[in-house]
Amino acid sequence: MTSTSGADRTNVIVFFTDQQRWDATGAHGAPRDLTPNFDRMAAEGVHVYNSFTCQPVCAPSRASLQTGRYPAQVGCFRNNIPLPEDTPTLADRFNEAGYDTGYIGKWHLGDTDTAGPVRPEQRGGYRDWLASNLLEFTSDAYETTLYDGDGRARELPGYRADALTDAAVDYISRERDAPFLLFLSFLEPHHQNQRDDYPAPEGYAERYAGTWTPGDLAALGGNSAEHLGGYLGMVKRLDECLGRVLAALNEQGLAENTVVLFTSDHGCHFKTRNAEYKRSCHDASIRVPTVLRGPGLDTGRPLQRLVSHIDLPPTLLDAAGLKVPEEMDGRSLLPLVRREADDRPDDVLVQISEAELGRALRTPRWKYGVVAPDADAWDTPAADRYVDAYLYDLHDDPHELHNLIADPACAETAAAVLDPLRKRLAQRLAETGEYPVIEPAR
Known part of the structure; x- marks a missing residue:
């Protein structure tokens, strides 16, 4: 051409x-x-x-x-x-x-x-x-x-x-x-x-x-x-x-x-x-x-x-x-x-390296992030195992000041939304050829 x-x-x-x-x-x-x-x-x-x-x-x-x-x-x-x-x-x-x-x-x-x-x-x-x-x-x-x-x-x-x-x-x-x-x-x-x-x-x-x-x-x-x-x-x-x-x-x-x-x-x-x-x-x-x-x-x-x-x-x-x-x-x-019918998801996948090896899912309401606690964030492109690390309710906390995963008082709220977010993150990772285990935070 x-x-x-x-x-x-x-x-x-x-x-x-x-x-x-x-x-x-x-x-x-x-x-x-x-x-x-x-x-x-x-x-x-x-x-x-x-x-x-x-x-x-x-x-x-x-x-x-x-x-x-x-x-x-x-x-x-x-x-x-x-x-x-x-x-x-x-x-x-x-x-x-x-x-x-x-x-x-x-x-x-x-x-x-x-x-x-x-x-x-x-x-x-x-x-x-x-x-x-x-x-x-x-x-x-x-x-x-x-x-x-x-x-x-x-x-x-x-x-x-x-x-x-x-x-x-x-x-x-x-x-x-x-x-x-x-x-x-x-x-x-x-x-x-x-x-x-x-x-x-x-x-x-x-x-x-x-x-x-x-x-x-x-x-x-x-x-x-x-x-x-x-x-x-x-x-x-x-x-x-x-x-x-x-x-x-x-x-x-x-x-x-x-x-x-x-x-x-x-x-x-x-x-x-x-x-x-x-x-x-x-x-x-x-x-x-x-x-x-x-x-x-x-x-x-x-x-x-x-x-x-x-x-x-x-x-x-x-x-x-x-x-x-x-x-x-x-x-x-x-x-x-053009406002045409479109079936794409309303969320994005983010990859993190160097400071930590992680993955994150950003939705209109939620920010959910996981890290690989045992991985070298400089030399490792992806991990087989991630652990919950971040959860922010962007409607109530737009500046991401309150990590719900880190607050025991919010355990019930976090538990109600984490499972579908884990599943959705796993789906997005599978689209890129990654199939890790994602575990709850201890």
Whole structure:
């Protein structure tokens, strides 16, 4: 399948942020001046209101977005495992359809000993390349080094998110005969690893310090008091960058035939659930902001059904009029967007690694999580035995402050709901080829 002209075909842009909580958007309760461009997309397009990562850590979540499969099934069940070179990716599918495919920013799916350049065979099929494997280690807020298709270092001026946006606007503005897929992958609002801080553009941290605190952080604290201003300042700049990308599409006359997906790889709990920022089953880790706009997607209706990252790659293919491969674990969202009859479940499966080896089921009301108490969470992709560890009633406890499994006074309530949740989790695991024993907590 090839194309000689991209004028009447659908382009696709993925605007991908790193470690952004779902509620760090005005559409989800943050200050309304924080994300006006995201909020406008949500109001005019398809706001995926309940959107969840498959795995709340960088490389696994990225593997799922590139493949439409669960991270443990791809093999990337934790960081420092490269995406297998023979794994079909989103770029491969678009390449086959005659698209130009470009990647800009953070990759995090290459060789574990390489922070900067990525070998061509590890670039997931993307043909136009300006990226770093671990952007957090080859850049700082105002020092950005990316590597081009020949592996040469390129120093980009200005604030890091602005530098990536400059490159994206350049890519969008090029003359071409084919439609394009552009994956634009930021580091913001991820912390700067070397210093464990959140470097916003100059003056932005001060603008948002002390202005607003999500409910879980107000109750649990962590290091949010120190870092939330910088974090929100980074989110603000990302939204300004989103506005620039959308404006570039308008200026080039491409807005009407370009699908834009905004999403993030995982959230950020500010060291309230473990010793770092993610890798837990809580919504602060797994729930992310997601919105779609473009041909067939400008409905202005929110999508309330629970959606997993594995559903986004087939959605992009479907929206571009391309076939969705059977091996993808997810399903296109377009039937839901069109309000067609659909039998998909209203729950999502989440895989956990590194901090603990676990699995979680998120339903509209319940958060149920299990852990493998005897497993090495770094070297083990899955376990034969899990034990109940988390149960939250999200209707009564939306900030997940009261773990019912850990409270003897709630044993009767927990017992009434745990059995069907265990059975449902076992069903979801079986769909991925896992058949563990799930035991009650002692």
